[in-house]
Amino acid sequence: MLCLCCEMADNVPNGVQAKKDYKRRKYRASSLRNNTMKQIIATLLLILAVAGAMAQEPGDALFENRTRELTYDRMIPPYGIEVTYDKTVHIIFPAAIRYVDLGSRNLVAGKAGVAENVLRVKAAMKGFEAETNLSVITESGSFYTFNVRYADEPRMLNIEMKDFLHDGNEVNRPNNALDIYLQELGSESPKLVYLVMRSIYTTDKRNIKHIGSKNFGIRYLLRGLYTHNGLLYFHTRLCNTSSVPFDVDFITFKIVDRKVAKRTAIQEQVLYPLRAYNYTTHVAGHKEERTVFTLDKFTIPDDKQLVVELHEKGGGRHQSFTVENSDLERAEPIGELKVR
Numbered sequence: 001m002l003c004l005c006c007e008m009a010d011n012v013p014n015g016v017q018a019k020k021d022y023k024r025r026k027y028r029a030s031s032l033r034n035n036t037m038k039q040i041i042a043t044l045l046l047i048l049a050v051a052g053a054m055a056q057e058p059g060d061a062l063f064e065n066r067t068r069e070l071t072y073d074r075m076i077p078p079y080g081i082e083v084t085y086d087k088t089v090h091i092i093f094p095a096a097i098r099y100v101d102l103g104s105r106n107l108v109a110g111k112a113g114v115a116e117n118v119l120r121v122k123a124a125m126k127g128f129e130a131e132t133n134l135s136v137i138t139e140s141g142s143f144y145t146f147n148v149r150y151a152d153e154p155r156m157l158n159i160e161m162k163d164f165l166h167d168g169n170e171v172n173r174p175n176n177a178l179d180i181y182l183q184e185l186g187s188e189s190p191k192l193v194y195l196v197m198r199s200i201y202t203t204d205k206r207n208i209k210h211i212g213s214k215n216f217g218i219r220y221l222l223r224g225l226y227t228h229n230g231l232l233y234f235h236t237r238l239c240n241t242s243s244v245p246f247d248v249d250f251i252t253f254k255i256v257d258r259k260v261a262k263r264t265a266i267q268e269q270v271l272y273p274l275r276a277y278n279y280t281t282h283v284a285g286h287k288e289e290r291t292v293f294t295l296d297k298f299t300i301p302d303d304k305q306l307v308v309e310l311h312e313k314g315g316g317r318h319q320s321f322t323v324e325n326s327d328l329e330r331a332e333p334i335g336e337l338k339v340r
Contacts, residue, residue, distance in 0.1 A: 078133065078145040082154035083107065085126040091119045092160045095140035103132035107148060123150055139275075141190030184274050184296070188229045196228055196334055197277035197292040200235050204290070207332055213319045217242030220310050220319035223290070225327060228334040230297045231274070238280055238310070239288040246283045249313035253295065255304050271295055271306075300325035 083089050096116035100109055106128040112118035119136060127150060134146040144161060185193060205224060212221035217240065224235035240246045253271040273293040280289035300306055306323040 076143070076145055078147045080147050080149075081121070081134075081156065081159065082149055082151035083121055083123045084151055084154055085123045087122065087154065087157060089121045089154060089156070090158050091121065091136075092158070093117045093119065093136065093138050093142075093144070094161060095138040095142065097136060098139050099135075099137035101135040103134060103148070104130070106130070106132055106150075107134065109134065121148070139190065140194055185231070188231055190275075193231065193275055193294055194277070196226075196231075196233060197275060197294060199334075200224060200226060200233055200292050201277050201290060208327070211321050211323060211327065213321045215319060216317040217244075218246055218312075218317050218319055220321065222308070222321060222323070225323075225331045226334050227297070227331040232295045232297055232328070232331060233334075234293040234295065234308075235290065236293065236308075237288060237290045238283055240283040240285055243285040245285055246317065247313040247315070248281045248283075249311040251293075251311070252307075252309045253293075254307050254309070255298075255300055256307050258303055258305055271298065298328075300328060 081089060081091075090112060094117070097111060097119055100119065102109055106124055107121060108124045109119055109121045112120050117138070121134065129150070131147060131149045134148050136144045136146075138144070207224050208222050212219065214220075219237075219239040219241065221237045221239070222234060223237050224233075226233040226235070238246070238248075253273065255269040255271065257267050273295050275294040277292040277294075278290060280291050283289050300323070302325065306328075308321055308323065310319040312318055
């Protein structure tokens with residue numbers, strides 16, 4: 001009897017306990033499902049946030065009501081060249097090189113010795129994979145850009161960038177050669193300076209007849225003096241009437257005192273030409289050559305004069321002539337140019 005009561009007492013708590021365990025398991029399962037859903041929702045929100053951040057790149061924010069987007073007509077199309085490690089690529093430009101920028105250390109470049117308009121380019125390491133670029137600015141104010149890649153055998157080893165001014169047609173101008181203004185020319189475009197010099201040379205007009213020198217069968221004359229936009233243009237002519245060739249060593253432009261028995265360096269102001277068109281270094285016997293020099297605008301005090309000296313290389317047939325301030329004042333203004 002005692003055992004039966006004990007057994008019944010044990011069965012009752014066991015039934016209640018089973019219900020409690022069932023409810024506890026049900027609650028845990030529900031909590032687990034809720035936590036799982038929360039984690040899924042949080043993960044989805046995180047993914048959406050990351051996707052939104054990736055969709056809005058830093059560049060996109062740049063164009064949100066703060067700047068204007070560049071269009072493709074503003075793009076400078078680059079040329080494509082190939083380089084290698086064991087060979088050198090030479091690029092010949094129509095004017096002296098003033099600036100070179102290499103896109104990476106995979107390239108090495110430099111001027112070809114005394115040739116101011118020739119650029120040497122080659123790979124600094126064999127087989128580099130990433131494409132890089134190269135930019136060049138020339139003395140004529142032109143900008144050139146190139147995309148560069150590695151090739152075991154480049155298609156071209158010698159490249160000539162044609163002068164887009166050779167016949168005055170704008171269609172001959174490379175579409176990536178832009179005007180770059182250089183400091184020494186002030187507000188004048190280097191390309192316009194080139195056109196002015198070439199126009200003076202081609203026209204070959206003589207508007208000055210009283211300035212020059214003649215000695216030893218050599219005549220050195222100032223044919224014209226022009227002005228445009230803060231620059232002065234000197235048109236000179238060198239005639240060799242002898243049978244002995246004349247080699248030019250150097251030419252100097254100096255402002256000196258009128259009445260000085262023995263000039264010193266302190267009393268001289270040297271002027272340096274900014275540009276020269278058809279710069280002459282050799283004149284054969286019974287031949288002549290002409291040159292156009294460009295100088296920054298200057299004036300000459302009343303007690304001074306400009307002396308232009310031409311020195312012969314390996315000889316003594318030096319020539320010189322003087323220019324007064326009154327001559328500068330009569331410099332012919334350059335209006336419309338006829339480009340030939």
